[in-house]
Amino acid sequence: MASDKDIVRGAISLDTGGDGIAASHPLTIKFHHATAPSTPGDKTHNTIKEMLIVVGCVSLPESHFAFDSSFLLPESRISFIRLAQMRNQLAEPRGPEGTPDQEKPPLSIFGHADPTGYDGYNIALSQRRAKSVYAVLIRDTAYWKSRMGTGPGGGQGDIWGQAEIAEMERGIIEAGGVPPTDKAGLIEAYMDAICVRKTADGFEPYRLDKSIDFLARGAGSHGKGDLQGCGECNPTLILSKAKSDEFAKDKETGKERRDKANEINRRVIAFLFKPGSIVDPAKWPCPSIANTNALGVCKSRFWADGNARIKQDPIRDKKFGKFRPENEDDVPHIYDPEDEPPPLVTPTFGCRFYHGIAHRSPCEGVKERWVLRMLKRQPLAKKPDLPFIDTYFRVIMGDAEDAPIIEGRTDEDGVVRLPVFDEHTTMKFQIEAGEFGKIGGGSAENEDPDQKDTVRFFTFMLNAGNLQVKTEKLHMSGTRDTQTLKTAVRQRLHSLGYGKDVGEPENDQSLAKMVRRFRRHHDLPDIATIDDEMLAKLREVHDSLPEGSGGEDPPTSAPA
Numbered sequence: 125m126a127s128d129k130d131i132v133r134g135a136i137s138l139d140t141g142g143d144g145i146a147a148s149h150p151l152t153i154k155f156h157h158a159t160a161p162s163t164p165g166d167k168t169h170n171t172i173k174e175m176l177i178v179v180g181c182v183s184l185p186e187s188h189f190a191f192d193s194s195f196l197l198p199e200s201r202i203s204f205i206r207l208a209q210m211r212n213q214l215a216e217p218r219g220p221e222g223t224p225d226q227e228k229p230p231l232s233i234f235g236h237a238d239p240t241g242y243d244g245y246n247i248a249l250s251q252r253r254a255k256s257v258y259a260v261l262i263r264d265t266a267y268w269k270s271r272m273g274t275g276p277g278g279g280q281g282d283i284w285g286q287a288e289i290a291e292m293e294r295g296i297i298e299a300g301g302v303p304p305t306d307k308a309g310l311i312e313a314y315m316d317a318i319c320v321r322k323t324a325d326g327f328e329p330y331r332l333d334k335s336i337d338f339l340a341r342g343a344g345s346h347g348k349g350d351l352q353g354c355g356e357c358n359p360t361l362i363l364s365k366a367k368s369d370e371f372a373k374d375k376e377t378g379k380e381r382r383d384k385a386n387e388i389n390r391r392v393i394a395f396l397f398k399p400g401s402i403v404d405p406a407k408w409p410c411p412s413i414a415n416t417n418a419l420g421v422c423k424s425r426f427w428a429d430g431n432a433r434i435k436q437d438p439i440r441d442k443k444f445g446k447f448r449p450e451n452e453d454d455v456p457h458i459y460d461p462e463d464e465p466p467p468l469v470t471p472t473f474g475c476r477f478y479h480g481i482a483h484r485s486p487c488e489g490v491k492e493r494w495v496l497r498m499l500k501r502q503p504l505a506k507k508p509d510l511p512f513i514d515t516y517f518r519v520i521m522g523d524a525e526d527a528p529i530i531e532g533r534t535d536e537d538g539v540v541r542l543p544v545f546d547e548h549t550t551m552k553f554q555i556e557a558g559e560f561g562k563i564g565g566g567s568a569e570n571e572d573p574d575q576k577d578t579v580r581f582f583t584f585m586l587n588a589g590n591l592q593v594k595t596e597k598l599h600m601s602g603t604r605d606t607q608t609l610k611t612a613v614r615q616r617l618h619s620l621g622y623g624k625d626v627g628e629p630e631n632d633q634s635l636a637k638m639v640r641r642f643r644r645h646h647d648l649p650d651i652a653t654i655d656d657e658m659l660a661k662l663r664e665v666h667d668s669l670p671e672g673s674g675g676e677d678p679p680t681s682a683p684a
Contacts, residue, residue, distance in 0.1 A: 139206055143199065146182040146206035147486035147543075148214060176403065179229055180214050180396035181487035182207045184257060186387045190291070193282040194252035194271070196260060198295030201318040204260070207231075207394060208321035208330055216399040229396040232339040232350055233257055234478070236393070238386035239356040239434060240368075243419060247355030251413040252282065253392050254351040260319050261332045265311045272307060299327075339397055344405025348412035357422050358473040359389045359434060360488060362442040393487050409477045422475060430474035443467040444488065445546075469547075486543050494542040494588050495669065498534055498555055502621045505644045511538025512555055520552040539669055548589035554581040591615055610635060613654055616666045617642055 139146040162168075188200035215226035235250035235257075259267040273283035292314040293303040299317035304310050316329035334342035340349025363371075363385055371378040371385075411421040427433060436442075473479040482488045498512040512534050519530045519542060534540050534555070542551070557580055593612040614630065617623060617638040622645075636652035644650050646661050 139209070143187050144183045144185050144203050144206070145487045145543075146180070146203075146210045148180045148210070149178050149485060176401060176481070177398040178395050178481050178485065179398050180210050181485050182210055182394045182396075183487040184392040184394075186390040189253060189256075189390075189392075190282075190288065191383075192249070193284070193288075194249065194256040195282070195284050195288045195291070196256055196318065197291055198298060198318060201295070201299075201320065204319040205321060205327070210396060214396055214399070227399040228337065229399050230337055230339045230341075230401055231394045231396050233352070233392060233394050234482075235351075235353040236358060236389060236391050237353075237355050238383075238389035239359045239362060240382065240386060243356055247353050247357075247419050247422070249282070249353075250355050250392075251351075251353030251418070254353050255347070255413055257392050257394070258347060258351045260315050261337075262334045263312065263315055263331045265308060265315065268311045268315075269308060339401060339403050340405040340408065341402060344408065344412065346412040346414040348410070349403050349405040349408040351413065352410040353413060353418070354410075354422065354475065354478060355419060356389070357419075357426075357434065357475050358478050358482070360444040360472065361386070361388045361467075362434065362436055362472055364439050364441050365436040366439050367441065368436065393482070393485075395481060395485070425477050426474045427476050427479070430476075433470075433472055434474045437468055440465045441467040442472050443469050444472040445469040494544060494551075494586075496540045496542070496553075496586075497669070498538045498540060499621055502641075503645050509538075513538055515556050517553065517555040519554070522546065522549050522551070537669070544588075546589075551586040551588050553584045553586050555584075556580055557582050609654070613659070613662065614638065616662055620666060 182203055184196075184200055184203045188197055188203060189195060190197060211228045211231075212226075215228045217226055233254045235252075235254035237246035237250045239246075255267065256271075258264070271282070271284045272288070273285065289310065292310055296303045296310075296313050296317045299320075301313060301317055304313050319329060319331065320327040321330045332338070334347075334350065338347075338350035340347075342350060344350060363382070367385075368382070371382040374381065409425050411418040415421060423430070471479065471483070473482065498515070498517075500510045500512060503509060513536055515534045515538075517532060517534060517540060521528050521530060521542070530542055532540070591612065592608055592615060610632075614623075614635050617635075620642070622638045622641045623634075639654060639658065640650060640652050642648075642662065643658060646665070648658055648661065
């Protein structure tokens, strides 16, 4: 029988390379059912009904759509690849163990918009984006063709024209095909170019069956239960009124800056449910995309304080997450009163139903990443780095009993990307030692099952979020407190591997040795001086990734 820990603890599979996220969900909940015998003639009974359990998600961010449009750009191809991979990974066998036949998790698609502009327009746009994704998956070329026209408007929202035709041609050519000249053929070829899965020989198109692969099995009118638009009801970031007013006053770049800040809210997410799950569309709480009162139906499902949740704060941004007391632990650096006030970490989803299925989802709760690069030896002058390439790792994300576990492999540069569930946390990071391992007095080849984890893994404890001083303030003139600057430099040099031992004494002598190691490695004068030249190089090295490691990550993502 499973222990209490096994009941609520699970491993996350996470793919955050490039745009968007695909992930299994952190918790797999197994409920124990108590039963009792009945007597002959007893007509009473209890019904055991499985809860609706989300097991995974795939997000399509704003960058996968044309601006203010439901047209899917060629860049969305990566999300469709991830969706196919995630469905395979989360599939369950239908028959005896070892049989190839599998039941894959059904999905439901949710579109979202940012909380600016007319809410009726926003919910319509989010519905069209969800419908556009759904149409690609089931190859509903007729719906895409209905979006094609000669200009905007028409009372039907965004209309696609020559720009979209050019993008479809680009996507087909990039996939190695030749664009057809007729509109229907072009649309179908483009869908086949972006909706693909990996194979042993490359990629191949795939399509889903709406009567099998979606949560309501296509039984609902206009896809009810299988796709919906939430509009601006569930933002992950709400800009402060002060910031919104600032953007409104800036007639030259204000709108562009506001739209950029709100990108995080404009997304489509496909949630994957436990294999075998099915819903009755008549009982599904979300309105169909054809409902003219969709916004009213959504708001009828709001929390009692739902309108307050999605309301702007006067001076601070609001960021979706678990509520925590306002203190310095909310901020991953020493707070400078001259900085912009840190965001309020608070529930921002207005809808009770959506909050229930999404609040633990990596696709919603993870918008930033801790980025690490793992080396097998200390960086040495005149010698190339020696990273752990394509190496298995696992991380316990926090010290709670039900803390999620991330498992994966490093990339070709030894880089690992981990989701930021909390901006300040302790992580236990383990990476496979392989031929490098004599750990705990044992060999990496030791087959003793009780010692296997001990001898096969290097283990590190990471104090994520403890870096002192914002990266952009890491220069001599920007830090008034000399001791704080020394601490910030020491932390970064240790993170980069220039400290020989994490137990080194924290004194000026040990810091001077690390500074000189760093300076020699980067062809700076071999002196123990912290100056602006050295700090500029430290910022560059600490906050950048090797060329080819894929994707750009914010400087704040690097843990101490």
